[in-house]
Amino acid sequence: xxxxxxxxxxxxxxxxxxxxxxxxxxxxxxxxxxxxxxxxxxxxxxxxxxxxxxxxxxxxxxxxxxxxxxxxxxxxxxxxxxxxxxxxxxxxxxxxxxxxxxxxxxxxxxxxxxxxxxxxxxxxxxxxxxxxxxxxxxxxxxxxxxxxxxxxxxxxxxxxxxxxxxxxxxxxxxxxxxxxxxxxxxxxxxxxxxxxxxxxxxxxxxxxxxxxxxxxxxxxxxxxxxxxxxxxxxxxxxxxxxxxxxxxxxxxxxxxxxxxxxxxxxxxxxxxxxxxxxxxxxxxxxxxxxxxxxxxxxxxxxxxxxxxxxxxxxxxxxxxxxxxxxxxxxxxxxxxxxxxxxxxxxxxxxxxxxxxxxxxxxxxxxxxxxxxxxxxxxxxxxxxxxxxxxxxxxxxxxxxxxxxxxxxxx
Amino acid sequence: xxxxxxxxxxxxxxxxxxxxxxxxxxxxxxxxxxxxxxxxxxxxxxxxxxxxxxxxxxxxxxxxxxxxxxxxxxxxxxxxxxxxxxxxxxxxxxxxxxxxxxxxxxxxxxxxxxxxxxxxxxxxxxxxxxxxxxxxxxxxxxxxxxxxxxxxxxxxxxxxxxxxxxxxxxxxxxxxxxxxxxxxxxxxxxxxxxxxxxxxxxxxxxxxxxxxxxxxxxxxxxxxxxxxxxxxxxxxxxxxxxxxxxxxxxxxxxxxxxxxxxxxxxxxxxxxxxxxxxxxxxxxxxxxxxxxxxxxxxxxxxxxxxxxxxxxxxxxxxxxxxxxxxxxxxxxxxxxxxxxxxxxxxxxxxxxxxxxxxxxxxxxxxxxxxxxxxxxxxxxxxxxxxxxxxxxxxxxxxxxxxxxxxxxxx
Numbered sequence: 001x002x003x004x005x006x007x008x009x010x011x012x013x014x015x016x017x018x019x020x021x022x023x024x025x026x027x028x029x030x031x032x033x034x035x036x037x038x039x040x041x042x043x044x045x046x047x048x049x050x051x052x053x054x055x056x057x058x059x060x061x062x063x064x065x066x067x068x069x070x071x072x073x074x075x076x077x078x079x080x081x082x083x084x085x086x087x088x089x090x091x092x093x094x095x096x097x098x099x100x101x102x103x104x105x106x107x108x109x110x111x112x113x114x115x116x117x118x119x120x121x122x123x124x125x126x127x128x129x130x131x132x133x134x135x136x137x138x139x140x141x142x143x144x145x146x147x148x149x150x151x152x153x154x155x156x157x158x159x160x161x162x163x164x165x166x167x168x169x170x171x172x173x174x175x176x177x178x179x180x181x182x183x184x185x186x187x188x189x190x191x192x193x194x195x196x197x198x199x200x201x202x203x204x205x206x207x208x209x210x211x212x213x214x215x216x217x218x219x220x221x222x223x224x225x226x227x228x229x230x231x232x233x234x235x236x237x238x239x240x241x242x243x244x245x246x247x248x249x250x251x252x253x254x255x256x257x258x259x260x261x262x263x264x265x266x267x268x269x270x271x272x273x274x275x276x277x278x279x280x281x282x283x284x285x286x287x288x289x290x291x292x293x294x295x296x297x298x299x300x301x302x303x304x305x306x307x308x309x310x311x312x313x314x315x316x317x318x319x320x321x322x323x324x325x326x327x328x329x330x331x332x333x334x335x336x337x338x339x340x341x342x343x344x345x346x347x348x349x350x351x352x353x354x355x356x357x358x359x360x361x362x363x364x365x366x367x368x369x370x371x372x373x374x375x376x377x378x379x380x381x382x383x384x385x386x387x388x389x390x391x392x393x394x395x396x397x398x399x400x401x402x403x404x405x406x407x408x409x410x
Numbered sequence: 411x412x413x414x415x416x417x418x419x420x421x422x423x424x425x426x427x428x429x430x431x432x433x434x435x436x437x438x439x440x441x442x443x444x445x446x447x448x449x450x451x452x453x454x455x456x457x458x459x460x461x462x463x464x465x466x467x468x469x470x471x472x473x474x475x476x477x478x479x480x481x482x483x484x485x486x487x488x489x490x491x492x493x494x495x496x497x498x499x500x501x502x503x504x505x506x507x508x509x510x511x512x513x514x515x516x517x518x519x520x521x522x523x524x525x526x527x528x529x530x531x532x533x534x535x536x537x538x539x540x541x542x543x544x545x546x547x548x549x550x551x552x553x554x555x556x557x558x559x560x561x562x563x564x565x566x567x568x569x570x571x572x573x574x575x576x577x578x579x580x581x582x583x584x585x586x587x588x589x590x591x592x593x594x595x596x597x598x599x600x601x602x603x604x605x606x607x608x609x610x611x612x613x614x615x616x617x618x619x620x621x622x623x624x625x626x627x628x629x630x631x632x633x634x635x636x637x638x639x640x641x642x643x644x645x646x647x648x649x650x651x652x653x654x655x656x657x658x659x660x661x662x663x664x665x666x667x668x669x670x671x672x673x674x675x676x677x678x679x680x681x682x683x684x685x686x687x688x689x690x691x692x693x694x695x696x697x698x699x700x701x702x703x704x705x706x707x708x709x710x711x712x713x714x715x716x717x718x719x720x721x722x723x724x725x726x727x728x729x730x731x732x733x734x735x736x737x738x739x740x741x742x743x744x745x746x747x748x749x750x751x752x753x754x755x756x757x758x759x760x761x762x763x764x765x766x767x768x769x770x771x772x773x774x775x776x777x778x779x780x781x782x783x784x785x786x787x788x789x790x791x792x793x794x795x796x797x798x799x800x801x802x803x804x805x806x807x808x809x810x811x812x813x814x815x816x817x818x819x820x
Contacts, residue, residue, distance in 0.1 A: 039615065040632070055617075055618060058618075059623075060621050064785060064786075064787065066676040091677075093609065094678075095611070095622055097621050112676065112720075113623075115621040153785070153787070153788065154788050154789055161790075161793070162793070167820075169820065170637070170725075171630050171725055173630060174630035174721055175626060175790060175793050177624050177625065178618070178626040178789060179618075182614065198505065198523070200504035200524075201505070204450075204592065207465075207590040208468070208469055208590050211504075211506070212505055213467065213523075213588065214587050214588050219449055219450065221580075222450070223453040226453065227453075240504075264476065264522070265476070267501075267503070309523070311584055315581055376474075377468075377472075377523075377563070380565050382581040383579070383582050409579055410577075
C-alpha cells in the first residue's frame, strides 16, 4: 500500500487506462435486485422477470364497428336493389350483454366494443342498412366473422408479453393493465449520494462572495443522475476535513457514492487516501483531460466515484463513468442518452497519444468548431457548446475539415 | 350547427385534413405564462426570459494548479542545473486567503482553486520545484499569468448566459447556480386532465371479467403526457352518461382535457355533441387510420381533445396531436421525442390516397416489416413493434424493398 506522503503532491503513480476503468465498472456494477412497482410508476423501468398473460384480451368476442350483429349467411344476396329485411330485437353497448340468442331474421344493434350476442356471427356496419322503425333493410352481404374481434384477438392466455430486461414503454404499461396486472417486478433503481467537498464552496442558492464560489456540481450531477435512472439519496456539502469526509463516506447507505472535489494529489485531497483506508481504491488518475483526477473504488457493497471538483472535469467524468455505473445497476442499456451526429471540423483538434480529450464543440454553419476557452473550470464552455467528442487514446486528434462524430448535449 | 341526430350513426359529415388540424393546434396552443421555479427542479424546463450574469465567476483570480504562487520574473533563468531558491511564506487553499503580499524572493504554496495572493503573478506547478524545509528550489521559469484563472474567466458580469426559450440542460443549471441564482422564470407546464369514458371499462389494477375490459389508455396517456412535459391533473373514469361527462368537462380546471372513448358517431358517443354544446367543436373526424374519430375543440381557455377509445387509435392520436399541443403550451420544440431511422421494407404498405395510415413496424434482419394484425384495438401490435411510420395523404403507400423513414418507440 502506498503511504499518504507517497500519494501526495507527486502526480499520479500510475494512470489507469480508460478501457480498464470501464471494465472495472462493468465488473462491479451489475443489475440490482428486483422490486415490485405499481403500474403508475413503471415508465422507463426495466422488467426483472418475463411476463406472460394469464388471460385472453378481450375475454369475449366483440364488435369492431358500430352496426348490427346478425347471422352472416342470411345477408347473402342482399343488394341496394334487393335489400333483405331483419327485425331489430335489441341493442348492445360496451359493458352490457344481449341476454337472448339472435334468431333467424333478427339483428341486434351493436356499438364498437360491445360483446357479440349468441347466435350472431358477423357485424354489418351501420352504413350498409336502412333503418325503418324496428326493422333494418340490409343492402350488402357480409361474410361470417366480419368486424368481430374474437376472444383473445389482442392477447392469448399464456402468451409471452415481455422478456425480462425490457425497458417499459407507455403502451407496455397499458398492455400490462389490460391483462389485469397492477404491479410488476423491475430492477431496483440505484440510490446515489453526493458528497460535495470544498471549503471554498457555498451551497446552491447562495451569492458568491469574497474567495468563495457557489457549488454548481451538485445541481448538475443531480439532473444527470436522475436522467440515468438513479434515485437521489443525500446531497451533503462538506468541508475539506478528513474526519468529516470519512464519517460521511462511512455513513452512506447508498448504492453509489460520488465524492466531488479533493480527488487529486494535493494536500487537501483526502478522498483517495480515505477510500484506500476504509475501502478499496481501485483506480486513481486516468489519462483523460480534463477528468484526470478521477477515482473509483469500493466500500463494502457501495461503489465509490471520486470526481474532480472542476465542473467540466466533473461533467465529463460523470458522463463517461458514473452514468454507465448507474445505468448498469438499474439494468438499463449502457449507451449514452445523447443523440449523435457527423459533421466536418472547422478547425483541427490536437490530442496527445495516450490521452483522451473531452472536446466541447459548437455547431456553426454545418461545421463543428472546438471551443477554445476549454479549461476544466470553465463551465460556460459546456453551456455554449452544442455537443462534445472524445478523442481516441491512439490518435493525435483530427485535421481541419475531417468528419467527426459528436454527441449532442440535451 | 348540426343537430345531434345529424351527427349520429351517419359517419363524419366532413373529415378535417390532418394539416388543418395541426394548424389549429398551433394556433390555439401557445406557450403558457411564466412561473418561477427553484434550481433543483429546472431540468428540461424552458426559460421564459433571457438571463445575464450579475457578477464575475470567479470573482477573484485563482490558481488552476497545485503549486507555488510567486513573481514570474524572478523565475527567469531557473533550470535543473541552476535552480533558484524562494522562501515559502505561507499556504493558501480554496476558500482561504493569504493576507500579506508576496514579496521578492517569496513563494506561497497554493492549491487548485485557491485565490492568488497579492504580489504574485504566476503559479509554478509543484513538479517544477524541489521542496526543502521552508524553501523551494525552482527548476523551470514560468511566464507571468501562467496557471492563473483570472476573475471573470468563466463568466463576465453582464454577459448574456441564455436566450429565452432555452431548454435547460444539467450544466446550465450548474451555471445558474454559480452566478448566484436560486430560481429562474420558465414557461409553466400545462396541466392535463383525462376523462376516461366507457361502461365496459374497469379501472387499472382490476381483473378483466365478464364483458368488461381493463382500461389501458389512462396509464399509457399518463406516461406519454409526462414525457412531453405535462403535469397530470385529474384522471377520472366515467360512465357513458351524458350528464356525468358534461359535468366533468365543465368542472375541469386544466389547460388540456383529453376525453377518451365515445368520440365517434355512435349512440353512446356523447363527447363530440357535448363539446359542441358547451364549447366549440373545431374538428371531428380526420382521414387517418386508426385515429379517425379524433376531435379537437375549446371550452373557454381549455383545449379539448377527443381521443378514440381503441388503444392503438388513442396512442396514435395522442402522439400526432395531443403531444404537439402539450409541447407547444410548455414552450418545448415541436419535434417528436422519437429517434428516427431509415430501413428498407420487407413487404409493401398499401394506403388509400387521401388517408394517412399509422403503420407499426418490426425490425427484422435490418428490414422493416409492417405488423399485420393491425386493428385499432390490438394494443399488442404496438408493443411488438419497434417503431412506426405515417403514410402521406398523397401516396398509395410504399413498395416492398423501398427505403422508409421510421420512428422508433422508446
